[in-house]
Amino acid sequence: MTTTAFRPATRANRAVGPDGPQIGSRPPLRGLLPFVALLVLWQLFGTDDSTFFPRPSTWLPAVVEFAESGELATALAGTAVTFTVGLLLATAIGVVLGVVVGSVRFVDRMLNPFLEFVRAMPSSAQVPIFVLILGFTESMKLTVVVLTAMFPVLLSTRSGMREMNPVLLDVARTLHLSRYDRIRKIVVPSLFSSILTGVRIATPVVLIVTLIWEIRTR
Numbered sequence: 001m002t003t004t005a006f007r008p009a010t011r012a013n014r015a016v017g018p019d020g021p022q023i024g025s026r027p028p029l030r031g032l033l034p035f036v037a038l039l040v041l042w043q044l045f046g047t048d049d050s051t052f053f054p055r056p057s058t059w060l061p062a063v064v065e066f067a068e069s070g071e072l073a074t075a076l077a078g079t080a081v082t083f084t085v086g087l088l089l090a091t092a093i094g095v096v097l098g099v100v101v102g103s104v105r106f107v108d109r110m111l112n113p114f115l116e117f118v119r120a121m122p123s124s125a126q127v128p129i130f131v132l133i134l135g136f137t138e139s140m141k142l143t144v145v146v147l148t149a150m151f152p153v154l155l156s157t158r159s160g161m162r163e164m165n166p167v168l169l170d171v172a173r174t175l176h177l178s179r180y181d182r183i184r185k186i187v188v189p190s191l192f193s194s195i196l197t198g199v200r201i202a203t204p205v206v207l208i209v210t211l212i213w214e215i216r217t218r
Contacts, residue, residue, distance in 0.1 A: 082142060083210050086149060090150040094157060094202070098156070098157025102160070108162075119155055123148050123208060123209060127148060127209055130148065131144065153202050159194060163194075164191070
């Protein structure tokens with residue numbers, strides 16, 4: 001006598017059957033419904049003469065014309081380059097400064113009030129400060145983006161350095177590891193999650209600051 005074990009159908013088993021999608025499967029376009037509903041409400045309740053929220057029927061033809069002329073692709077490419085280069089530079093500079101600040105107690109104590117002040121300040125509020133100092137020119141765009149976005153990476157890396165187990169560094173000294181091996185085998189693996197957290201926070205900052213600068217200069 002054999003016994004057949006019956007397992008309750010899982011969501012994945014219900015979603016796809018031998019004859020195709022079954023009841024319970026999610027239509028692929030369902031995620032677009034909120035966006036479509038927003039456009040419909042925008043069209044119904046918007047006004048054509050509004051400066052900030054004109055109806056989609058007003059600005060959509062301009063977007064199509066902008067795309068057909070090739071200017072949209074050029075603008076998107078420029079924004080993408082600024083975003084990518086800015087994020088990479090902000091990450092590199094933030095990691096280096098975070099390691100230095102987090103490992104040298106005197107520097108950490110000296111810069112702590114300033115870093116805590118920057119931590120509480122929104123990235124969009126930092127842009128006018130850097131503009132007043134550096135000037136509002138196209139050549140300063142990447143500099144402002146990097147300076148604004150490096151602070152999340154710096155702060156996260158600094159926190160990771162302060163929380164690192166000092167026993168690991170003591171073991172490295174006992175084994176007479178070189179500075180390079182210490183950084184490669186101990187510091188970087190220990191800070192990896194902190195660096196990723198900083199990059200995750202810095203990514204929308206880079207995008208927001210880049211878009212703010214693009215809007216103001218066009």
